[in-house]
Amino acid sequence: MPKRYANNPIFTPASIAPSRADFEVIGVFNAGAIQYGEEILLLLRVAERPLQNDPEHYLAPVYDVEKDEIVIEKLAFNHKANSFADVRVIKLESGARTTSISHFRIARSKDGYHFEAEAKPVIAPSSRYETFGIEDPRITQIGDNYYINYSAISELGITTMLAVTKDFASCDKLGNIFHPDNKDVTIFPKKINGLFYALHRPSISHFATPDIWIAQSPDLLHWGNHMHIAGVRQEGWDTTRVGASAVPFLTEHGWLEIYHGADENNRYCLGALLLDAERPWVVKRRSIRPILEPETTYEIDGFFGNVVFACGAVRTGNEILIYYGAADTSIAAAMLTIDEIMASFQEQI
């Protein structure tokens, strides 16, 4: 059973100052995580929106490429073509807007539970692929480089952008590594037989379901040989969508991947895949039951409730400390052992 940290959540919107005085933070969630020297770093996804002080309009934040700043669009509540039914996205007569815009901020900890967050974003929207924000970072260490991949959201779709840093002070954006729509990318931390690998989750408009795929790369910038490895299942907790969550860990059993799955009620749980050490496109085991599911108040109630969703985890020996977004609102931590994760498999697939 996962051991949730007693003082969860470790970040809530109230614990983070907005980036500007006329904005409010509505979510701190889905953080990347990595051991960096003596510290554990979280790369927080901070979701903000303008203070809503206009009774007749929703004030939507949009990054303006030419002005290089976030501008506020006024969307009339009483315009019949505007739909406010989804708390995350406003549908317009033509196109859509997100209700909030996200950037990333660093938080540092010596013990993995007590964190101090920086006041300024370390990565923020800066391109036409990021006008609706940047979301759900994962961090993969390869040598001295820390590669950060994240979802870039805009009217052009949802791409996966790659950035790199050595010091988490300055980050270079390296371009879109996956075309839209693709989310939930996580890069393996070393080459396997001469190639890098990444799990990814295309969103499909014809025929298929949102499933987990794998791709290979000679250089982390160019990706190919896409293979489908794990789909949604007919019954249970991951019937509607699945996607990779944390960066895979190499264990004596193979690569252990913590993934998320949602059911038809949009209830998000975490499970695991065991991938072959040498052929990571081969799924050897898969969780029958979730390894973490929404149970506490902070996981059940929030901006988008009944969600546990991880982007990062830190391994120390047999223990894996998972940092996960709770209800698209806050960040919580839970400890699981590799043995506990292995126990979720129960049977070979």
Next chain:
Amino acid sequence: MPKRYANNPIFTPASIAPSRADFEVIGVFNAGAIQYGEEILLLLRVAERPLQNDPEHYLAPVYDVEKDEIVIEKLAFNHKANSFADVRVIKLESGARTTSISHFRIARSKDGYHFEAEAKPVIAPSSRYETFGIEDPRITQIGDNYYINYSAISELGITTMLAVTKDFASCDKLGNIFHPDNKDVTIFPKKINGLFYALHRPSISHFATPDIWIAQSPDLLHWGNHMHIAGVRQEGWDTTRVGASAVPFLTEHGWLEIYHGADENNRYCLGALLLDAERPWVVKRRSIRPILEPETTYEIDGFFGNVVFACGAVRTGNEILIYYGAADTSIAAAMLTIDEIMASFQEQI
């Protein structure tokens, strides 16, 4: 004005024998084209279905990976969850089936107009990404190799597969170069400043429209740095979807790309993009009016009417001979000069 060949169409379903006695050919269209030695080769997309001799069921063709053959699935007309409204796709309670399955066949010509088609497929479905068939091939010559990319259709989505041949007798499949959903990929015929480039058309499930993107590659197998280059337009003939058609030609003005666009009535026309010779992600000009649009009976009436759609064209000096699918049924040819295409631009964008 395009000069249509007087004896169009050059292929109709009646001119091609089915691959098995219990099948019928319902379309020969969307062919790749290339100059190969003294001949012009077409890579025909041949769409077949089982002879429909069961009054109570639609007999749907599906490639079975384990049996390595096309099997026939019986879909009850009177099952209320089965929808036959789209002539191309049958929607089921869970999932979908295509009404036909396509393979590729070679046809050869000395003069570009009189072709002889081979009796057997040169490329046919052979993987789990191709269970609903293979569609819309483009051929790019690079050195002695002829690279063929095509849409692979299955319940896993629509991927882009790459194959290579030297002789058009045996072809090696090299894997999926773009994840689902992605169609209308066309690879530039030479490296530009050390990298290969391809145009592609992601199908988007959030926010965006089906637009033309570009990607780069060091080796044709792995692709990255995806950039959006040309979207649908607010008014005119390409308001709903656009996609690359023929392999680009390098002219004194830049790369000339013949693309297709559809409007809200699913009327498909051809137009052109002029891309910068050194920076092919820069669109210098775009057709105001189509360079070819459905006008003749064989373009207006057919399996899916009001469609002209090209996958291949052959250039000789200032003349471009476009081979195009007409009404998703047959193949026609039309000659345009580069000057005529340039005249469609009219104004700088």
